[in-house]
Amino acid sequence: SHFLRLIILQYSCPSNSQPSPHSPLAVISTEANMQLCVCLSACRSNEWFCPLSATLGSLEFSLLYEQESSSLHCSILKAKGLKPMDSNGLADPYIKLHLLPGASKSTKLRTKTLRNTRNPAWNETLTYHGLTDEDMQRKTLRLSVCDEDKFGHNEFIGETRVALKKLKVNQKKNFNVCLERVVPVGEICAPGSNCYEVEERGRILMSLMYSTQQNRLLVGVVRCVHLAAMDANGYSDPFVKIVLKPDMGKKAKCKTQIKKKTLNPEYNEEFSYDIKHSDLAKKQLDISVWDYDIGKSNDYIGGCQLGITAKGERLKHWYECLKNKDKKIERWHTLYNENHVNSD
Structure with a gap:
């Protein structure tokens, strides 16, 4: 059933605010600064008021994208008027973050749980x-408010979603929104695309530099973040393998050290390939991350390829390396669960 309960209320709206074109809040009539509005479960615009009694509660948070560090900071402040989930009329709420599209647990983060409250302040x-x-x-950031149950049956309270393209680089944006039950998947997928075509398995920071003095390609494996957990303890024992191909022989394969029990390993290791600069355009660098297992086959976590045939950031990184000799260039790359090779 797609029935939505309509709550009609009259109030004074801020003169400088306008409803989002996707907002469930529709303006029916305007009279001076007073507007008669229809609220469909919740308001998505951070400028508009929602009656807490008619919703699942509200959530205050801020987002900041720092371009230089390639970091998205999600500050979870507080919630108000959450729907009571327990027999005592309260809840044990926590916030779960998830980057979409992406089906991997590696893109999920969560706050601590606060006990017996409908007005939690996480900060x-x-x-x-x-x-x-x-x-x-x-990407779209999904923020879900859930109630933690001591028997493990955590319950969903409500959510909100933010398209990251709405954020301005290096500028913090504050939000104060009403929670919704579920945002339809179609609202966060590009037309004609499949939100879960390929699973993301983490990120890797790589450096490239062609040294004219040494006539070598220098490849740095700096670190990984948000790797998928492959072991029963919720961690992995990751190492990185790089292969320059084709036609580079046994010297093409290099491996980092193994880092134990971590999803955010730091390597800071550098490898070199003897190769003419003119030959680089014909080559491809395969990068793969593996979970080391004693006595059995290593588990593939994820990988990516850099080269002229790559796309997006992967192509850009390779092109900048070719163009800027003797300059070390670092870039983050997404690891995917496809196109993996043998770990040996």
């Missing part, structure tokens, strides 16, 4: 590392 900042400008144009 907690959660950070996504390794987000590129390309990600900011196509």
